[in-house]
Amino acid sequence: MSDxxxxxxxxxxxxxxxxxxxLVRLQxxxxxxxxxWLTVGVLLAVSAAVPGVLDWIAGxxxxxxxxxxxxxxxxxxxxLLAMHFSYELSRLETRVRTLAEELTLLRHELDDRQD
Amino acid sequence: MRTAVVIPAFNEAEALPGVLAELAAAVPDHAVVVIDDGSSDDTAGVAAAAGVTCLRLPFNLGIGGALRLGFRFTAEEGFERVYQFDADGQHDPSQIPILLAGLENADMVVGTRFAVGDPGDGGYRVGRGRGLAMGLLRWLVRRATGRRFTDTSSGFRALRRPVLELFATDYPVEYMDSVEALLLAVRHGFTVVEVPVRMRERQGGRPSTRNLRLAYHYVRVLIVLVAGLGRRTRLGATA
Incomplete structure (x- = not known):
């Protein structure tokens, strides 16, 4: 690789x-x-700073x-990351659905009481 | 016995009043629960005007999600028998007693458009593509459950308490929920029977899904079914 x-x-x-x-500091x-991501960043920085590292591992x-x-x-x-996100998404979808059900039932109960 | 009818409705303000009026005339002692599945039209207003219970979901969950809420609500309210009914006028209130009679010796009853052993000849016509797809589903469900069902996607169903409690939490929420629900009930060892019923053409609204999306869901259900084949032996003991 050239300088x-x-x-x-x-x-x-x-x-x-x-x-x-x-991003991490901003939470x-x-x-x-x-x-x-910090691990990824450090790995990238190391492989860029020490160009011989990747060649050595490859060898x-x-x-x-x-x-x-x-x-x-x-x-x-x-x-792996994409699989992990699919997993998280599935879990979130289940939770959102359950929340929507809870919300609907609570709203119904509230309407009943106000009548 | 306390009986409730669950009606999932997505933008069905047009057909719903007729359906509710028919139900009020045919089965006045049944509690009617409409699930407004995030409609943008006046579905909830129409239900309220008819004086029936209406649960309004904050956004569209799809028919499976709406049904699950309906089952959860009716289970919590302590109903013993619950049946599903379409908001688009496809189901005939005169067939309800036939459906409920099936619960005498079964946990779940599916109203079939086809006479048993004679698929495609129950007065209800379907196109060739859909006919083929339904045939494939029938065959797969038979492989997966070891039983014959002629109308795996029928949404005219009745269930009683133990199944209701199962469906209140575990009802499949993706499209084509009916096929999966059938498997779920059979796998839990419940007795599921089919009874032949008459159905009508839909009276308003549009079919919710077509073509590509439908094809995708057939593939999805196929995967669910094939994944279920391996579990057949374990559940075969209870079936």
């Missing part, structure tokens, strides 16, 4: 990390997600083409 490209990626990684830290991210696990390892890890991570 310029290296610099660009290091800056991008730092920006990503800064955004994550900011716009729930703690459970902040841990996840260790026997991946000849280093970017393939990076993409594989990224893809796997996003896949």
């Amino acid at each position: 310029t490209a290296h610099l660009v990626f290091a800056v991008l990684a730092l920006l990503a990390l800064a955004l994550i830290v900011r 716009a991210l729930k703690a459970k997600y902040s841990v996840l 260790k696990v026997g991946v000849a083409y280093q970017p393939a390892l990076f993409l594989l890890l990224g893809f796997g991570f996003l896949l």
Whole structure:
């Protein structure tokens, strides 16, 4: 990787990390997600700051083409994340439905009492 | 025996008054509960004008969600027998006694548009595509439950207390809830029977779903059914 490209990626990684830290500090991210994204940010920053790291890992696990390892890890991570969100969404939908039922029953009871 | 009729209604202000008037004439001693499933028209007003109980959902939950609320409400109110009735005039009040009579020796009764053993020839016609899809559902339900049902998607159903309590919390909320509900009841070891009834064409409103969305839901129910095949043995003992 050329020095310029290296610099660009290091800056991008730092920006990503800064955004994550900011969101966490604003408490716009729930703690459970902040841990996840902070880990991702740190990993990105490390791999950008020390370009040899990914090559070294790729060599260790026997991946000849280093970017393939990076993409594989990224893809796997996003896949797991998407599955996790589907799970959370299903749970939230169940809760929203139950809340809608409760609300309707309570409103009915209230109307009854006012009559 | 205290009996309630649950009517899920989504934008049915047009057909609902007629249905409610018919019910008041045919079964005056039954409590009528209309579930307004987030309608944008005057469905709730029409129900209130008819003097029946109307539960208004804050947004549209779909027919399964509306039914579950209806079952939950009637279960909490202590009703012993509950039946579903369509708001669009498709169901015939004169058939209610036939449906309820089935509860004498079953926990749940499904009114079928097709005579048993003679699907497609009960005076109710369906198109070829829908006929095929219904045939597939019939076959799958038979594989999953080990029983024959001729009209798996019929929404003209009656149930009594133990099933009502189950449905109050566990009624399937996705579209095509009727097929899943059938499986649920059978899997819990309840006796489910079909009785032939007469049905009419819908008198107002539009069918809620068509084409692509319908296809998607067939696939979804297919997955539910296939996933249920593995559980057949365990539940076969109670069936």
